[in-house]
Amino acid sequence: MLKVPNLSHTTRSxxxxxxxxxxxxxxGEILDCNEAMVELLGFxxxxxxxxxxxxxxxxxxxxxxxxxxxxxxxxxxxxxxLQITRCDGSPIWVQVSSRCVRDAEDRPVYYExxxxxxxxxxxxxxxxxxxxxxxxxxxxxxxxxxxxxLQIVSSLxxxxxxxxxxxxxxxxxxxxxxxxxxxxxxHEKLYQSDHLDRIDFGEYLHSxxxxxxxxxxxxxxxxxxxxxxDTIPLDIDEAIPCGLIAGELFSNxxxxxxxxxxxxxxxxxxxxSAPSELRLSVSDDGIGMKYDFKEEQGGPLGLQLVxxxxxxxxxxxxxxxxxxxxTIALSFKEPSRSNRTxxxxxxxxPRR
Numbered sequence: 001m002l003k004v005p006n007l008s009h010t011t012r013s014x015x016x017x018x019x020x021x022x023x024x025x026x027x028g029e030i031l032d033c034n035e036a037m038v039e040l041l042g043f044x045x046x047x048x049x050x051x052x053x054x055x056x057x058x059x060x061x062x063x064x065x066x067x068x069x070x071x072x073x074x075x076x077x078x079x080x081x082l083q084i085t086r087c088d089g090s091p092i093w094v095q096v097s098s099r100c101v102r103d104a105e106d107r108p109v110y111y112e113x114x115x116x117x118x119x120x121x122x123x124x125x126x127x128x129x130x131x132x133x134x135x136x137x138x139x140x141x142x143x144x145x146x147x148x149x150l151q152i153v154s155s156l157x158x159x160x161x162x163x164x165x166x167x168x169x170x171x172x173x174x175x176x177x178x179x180x181x182x183x184x185x186x187h188e189k190l191y192q193s194d195h196l197d198r199i200d201f202g203e204y205l206h207s208x209x210x211x212x213x214x215x216x217x218x219x220x221x222x223x224x225x226x227x228x229x230d231t232i233p234l235d236i237d238e239a240i241p242c243g244l245i246a247g248e249l250f251s252n253x254x255x256x257x258x259x260x261x262x263x264x265x266x267x268x269x270x271x272x273s274a275p276s277e278l279r280l281s282v283s284d285d286g287i288g289m290k291y292d293f294k295e296e297q298g299g300p301l302g303l304q305l306v307x308x309x310x311x312x313x314x315x316x317x318x319x320x321x322x323x324x325x326x327t328i329a330l331s332f333k334e335p336s337r338s339n340r341t342x343x344x345x346x347x348x349x350p351r352r
Contacts, residue, residue, distance in 0.1 A: 020094075023112040026072075028055040031110060040094075040117055042087040049087075057084040059091050067096070072108055075100045081118065093122040144191045150184035175251065175302065178215060182208055182247040186239055199239055202229035202270055208243060209250055209268055216254040222263040223254060229270040232278065235335055241309035242280060242330070246270075248302045249282035249328050257286025257326065273331060281329035289319070289326045 014021060020037030024030050030050045041057075043049040058064040063082060071077045080096045098113030154177050161173035185208055189199045206227060213225060234242060250268060258264045266284045273279035306328075310317045315332030 017114070019114045019116045021112075021114050022054075023110055024054045025110050026068075026108045028053040030054050037115075040086075040092070040115075041084070042090075044087075059083040059085055067098075071098055071100050071111060075102070077113075081122075082115075092117060093119045144187075147184045147187040147191060150180050150187065154180045154184065171255075174215065178212055178247060178251055179244060181211055181215075182243050183240065185211060186236070186243050190236065195233070198233045198235045200231055201234040201239055201242065202231050204239065204243060205229050205246060205268060205270055208247060212247060212250055213254070216251070220254050220258060222261060223258050223266065224264075225250075225266040225268065227268050229268070230272060232270065232272065232334070238313060238332075238335060241312045242332075245306050245309050245330055246280060246282065248306050252302050253282060253284040253286065253326070256289070257284040259287065262286065272334070276334050277331055278334050279329055279331045281327055283325065283327040285325040288324050 015034050017034055017036055020040050021034040022030060022037055023032045030052065033046055033049060035046075038046055038049055041049060055061070055064055055068075060083065067077060067080050067082065070080075076099050078097045080098075081093060082096055083091050083093050086092055094115040095118045096113060096115040098111050100111055101109050103109050157173050157177040157180065161170050161177075164170045164173065186199070186204060189204050189207070193199050206229070209225060209227060213220075246268065250266060253266045257266070264285050266282065269279070269281045269283070271279055307317065310330055310332075313330070313332045315330045318329050318331075320327045320329070
């Protein structure tokens, strides 16, 4: 971290400083600078550099204006990165720490500070960013291929089910096919997302529920569904089990809650139930669930899968019987997100 110098030091210490030191007026006139600054900017001598207006040196004038506004507002700017032009016209990246010196009437008199060359650091950062972009392209391709392969598996299950004579066996194949579709859809959303490590799970639920409902439409023509979901991002590690749970519970409601053409509705909800807790619930107004959900062992395969996936999420499952209907809900912790920093260094930006 560059420290703002005290330019009242002796000329000897000023000239021998290993970083560029300067003093300039608020209008950009360079009042003084040391040899390190002259050498860094490639000028033949101090007089040649002093003939240049300091505000003409930055490559991006808007960035220097932003630096100046913060400096006059706070009287101090630490480690601001700026690209400036050397004497021969080549660009160079520097890190600037500056302060504003005022007179007795609180008017800016001059700016003074220090800066060092960070061009090599910026080149490394650019290489790292390029490497990240290449990895993102590869990861997108992976998601795309996984989605295609899962769709092939789903198609094979569909073809194989046509040769089954037993309706129970065909239903098992359809359940497996829907699980594969749920995972394929998630990889498709990740492929389309700007953030390859997470998706908008609320949007994913809309697509998933619509796909599953079409699968069961021939047998549940009088059943309707509604969605009440928030825009909440989930990492792939949470999205896969949570998506499979939602698919299992929704499919289970469509298959068992409305026998013999009974009319009814299913509601899927995904909300923040607390500042750091998420709640997924599937409710229906059907005939109710015969299986005792509180049993530790046994039960239908789909609900055993739901319990296992809830354990992967570290979540808690609860069931609530409301008359003839059923609600099953999953609560789990929301993954934390990192905070950003600002031009003001480690201090929080009051305007955010």
